[in-house]
Amino acid sequence: MVIEPTTSTVPTESTGEADWVIPETETITKTITDHAREFGDRVAVRFRDESGSERERTYADLRDDMHRFANGLEELGVERDDRVMHLFPHHPDAFAIQLGALATGALLVPCSAMLQTKDIEFRATDCGATTVVVHKSLTDMVEPVLSATPIERVIVLNGDESDYENKSQGENEDDDENDTHWTTFRVVLDGQSTAYDGPDIDAEDPMSINYTSGTTGKPKPVLHKHRWLSCFNRVNAPHWWNIDEETDFEDELLWATTGTGWAKWFWSPVGVGLTTGATQLIYDGEFEPETFLEILETEGVTKLCAVPTQYRMLANADLNAYDVQIRDALSAGEPLNREPIERIEDAWGVTPRDGYGQTETVALVTNYPGIDVKPGSMGKPTPGVGTTIIDIDEDEEVGAGEIGEIAVPVDSPAIFDGYYQKPHLDERKLSREFYRTGDLARRDEDGYFFFEGRADDIIISSGYRIGPFEVEDALVSHDAVAEAAVVGSPHEERGSVVKAYVILAENYDGTADEGETDLADLESKLQTFMKEETAPYKYPRRIEFTDELPKTSSGKIRRVELRQQEQERHG
Structure with missing residues (x-):
């Protein structure tokens, strides 16, 4: 591990204060040189491809x-x-x-x-x-x-x-x-x-330009300095991956399934795997649940980081048919629904732990080791970062139960160093007290955060503020629903109503042969179901069945396109 005695303090909502500082000379290239000198014969990468051939x-x-x-x-x-x-x-x-x-x-x-x-x-x-x-x-x-x-x-x-x-x-x-x-x-x-x-x-020199996924517009060039990877060592490693000074790497194998082109590659394979000196698996092959389960078993993976879609697909496979030795299961990209969490917990005895952050940040909110995992929750603010929830319009923290925007103080070392040669974006995002993530959440009385969608995705209906994720999460718990996206749809009296775009599960097509008289009948049943699963004012008053949802190249739903579509239809 590259964890140094520290002198600077960064306030944090969850633990008061946390001490950590990054030495000026610390970079990933120097870290690799140090690792090679100290334990050069340790395997850094175990590579495997679809044919089964391996290279270390x-x-x-x-x-x-x-x-x-x-x-x-x-x-x-x-x-x-x-x-x-x-x-x-x-x-x-x-x-x-x-x-x-x-x-x-x-x-x-x-x-x-x-x-x-x-x-x-x-x-x-x-x-x-x-x-x-x-x-x-x-x-x-x-x-x-x-x-x-x-x-x-x-x-x-x-x-x-x-x-x-x-x-x-x-x-x-x-x-x-x-x-x-x-x-x-x-x-x-x-x-x-x-x-x-x-x-x-050195740590303050520019290192990378990671483009955002373009969920709300053109991708933005996020500039990070070399200290970004050192931040992962101090934040993501202990507070998400459960790696600290006492970790015995002879008994651990890490596997993060992320692609090399995403910021998540820096979050885990580089920022945690390489900086800590761990051994990690890289697999080159398409995702197939049974193949991944076989790899987990035969390679002896102990720490897995995957995206929610992969966990959902794994959860639908026969988990008990494989002798998996996972001790930590991490999820990132979007909130993980309750059902796959429960299935994996039953089969592996491990509760998947969500971690939330952005291309611009380290892990801001995590279900870090030592706290209970609440199904549907993002976790609590990561110690040492200063993450909070502020009013959508004002730089003031909101109370428990209120929906606000996830934010980080602009002087926190856990965020990026501006947008590459885009001073107008820097002025917009970094000139006030907080860096606003654009993501909405609410905090419960115990300090757990619950994701509510993008700030642009918030639905205001008859004065109520409604976040789309809670509605989507409830919808996909119904057997008929494979995937759902929720947006506001203009309404003359209510301002907006909740509109759900629904992809049906494989065995549901709205025909009498499949047990439903027609889609109108299924729509009514889904609305009744939702009134029982959420607050009545949150149920989707409009439902449209579709074969696909607009997504970014990283798989995130582009609700902005659906909102524009609703505006054209009903605005």
């Missing part, structure tokens, strides 16, 4: 590959403060690529394979990226936009150099990509030294 990398391997790639990047012309995009699936060299780029002083710009070509163009142009590292299977996402972006060099992971020689030379004089240099990851590493004499990087 020790901390000494990571240090050496980090230095070799950094030397190679410098030779290609990558300099301090350059922006290096990356686009690859789970891969055994993922850490070497990220660490090597950071060692040069460049800023990482992670991208997900779930993005579209236009998204790559937007990000590269917006941040001025000059280099991209892309897996050979994803080059079709990059190649069409090269002439429209500042990208000067393309490094292909798992690529054959002979396939890219002509691309760098240009196939004809009119080729728009003549100035783009193509090479491969292996060529960049070839012959490079495992010693690297690069620039001095």
